[in-house]
Amino acid sequence: MKDFSEKIEKQLYFKGFRLPDIRSILRIQIQICGIAIVAALCTVWFSVWPITFAIGAVIATYSFFSVAKFIQQIILREYDRSMLWGMLFRFYGRLLIVGVVVAALIVKAHVPMMALVSGLATSMVTMLIWMISRQNERKTKEA
Amino acid sequence: MRKFLMIALNTVALISIAAVAFAAEGANTYGDLVYFGAALGMAIAAAGCGIGQGLGLKAACEGTARNPEASNKITVALILGLAFVESLSIYALVVNLMLLTA
Numbered sequence: 001m002k003d004f005s006e007k008i009e010k011q012l013y014f015k016g017f018r019l020p021d022i023r024s025i026l027r028i029q030i031q032i033c034g035i036a037i038v039a040a041l042c043t044v045w046f047s048v049w050p051i052t053f054a055i056g057a058v059i060a061t062y063s064f065f066s067v068a069k070f071i072q073q074i075i076l077r078e079y080d081r082s083m084l085w086g087m088l089f090r091f092y093g094r095l096l097i098v099g100v101v102v103a104a105l106i107v108k109a110h111v112p113m114m115a116l117v118s119g120l121a122t123s124m125v126t127m128l129i130w131m132i133s134r135q136n137e138r139k140t141k142e143a
Numbered sequence: 144m145r146k147f148l149m150i151a152l153n154t155v156a157l158i159s160i161a162a163v164a165f166a167a168e169g170a171n172t173y174g175d176l177v178y179f180g181a182a183l184g185m186a187i188a189a190a191g192c193g194i195g196q197g198l199g200l201k202a203a204c205e206g207t208a209r210n211p212e213a214s215n216k217i218t219v220a221l222i223l224g225l226a227f228v229e230s231l232s233i234y235a236l237v238v239n240l241m242l243l244t245a
Binding site: 019021022025059060063064067068071072075076098099102103106107110113116117120121123124127128131132135 | 214215218222225229230234236237240243244
């Protein structure tokens with residue numbers, strides 16, 4: 001499990017996530033998303049709820065991944081005009097994709113709302129987990 | 144501990160408020176007002192989130208300009224803040240779409 005976490009963090013580093021805190025938050029989010037997908041695939045024959053939850057988790061992960069990448073690119077990289085246009089295009093493209101997918105799921109597919117909202121809330125859960133673990137680390141260091 | 148409690152309570156409140164929207168399911172007796180309400184709700188959510196994100200970004204830029212050494216910590220806080228605000232706008236979108244399809 002530790003190796004797997006390290007592998008995810010390595011991949012994130014190569015993707016341009018230079019800040020360790022952000023990498024660890026994203027790692028937790030990706031792990032939660034992966035667990036949700038596996039659980040959904042295992043229970044897809046019984047209910048629509050898990051697959052909707054997994055889709056919500058994937059949307060939350062994608063959204064958080066894009067925001068984190070966008071902000072890091074803004075702050076840490078040198079500007080040039082083409083990069084700026086590319087970043088803006090990707091940012092608004094991502095917003096459009098998330099909006100269209102959520103609208104299609106709710107309006108066309110009539111998925112269970114509570115499952116979708118719970119899946120989207122996984123990013124909040126991730127941040128809570130990260131904050132708690134960080135506080136625990138601090139306490140351990142102080143002790 | 145107090146901060147953690149506040150965050151946990153806010154999360155619970157957000158999730159429990161979603162249940163109120165379910166109560167409106169099948170009660171579409173207001174005709175076109177529902178569309179108006181959904182559009183207005185999305186507009187308010189977008190405006191609120193935009194103002195929040197703008198304020199956060201402004202404070203982060205000012206902080207980084209004043210103290211460049213703290214830019215890493217500021218960036219982490221900024222990303223977390225923006226992700227929180229953006230998830231709120233996605234919740235608003237979900238609730239408004241629920242209103243439209245109810």
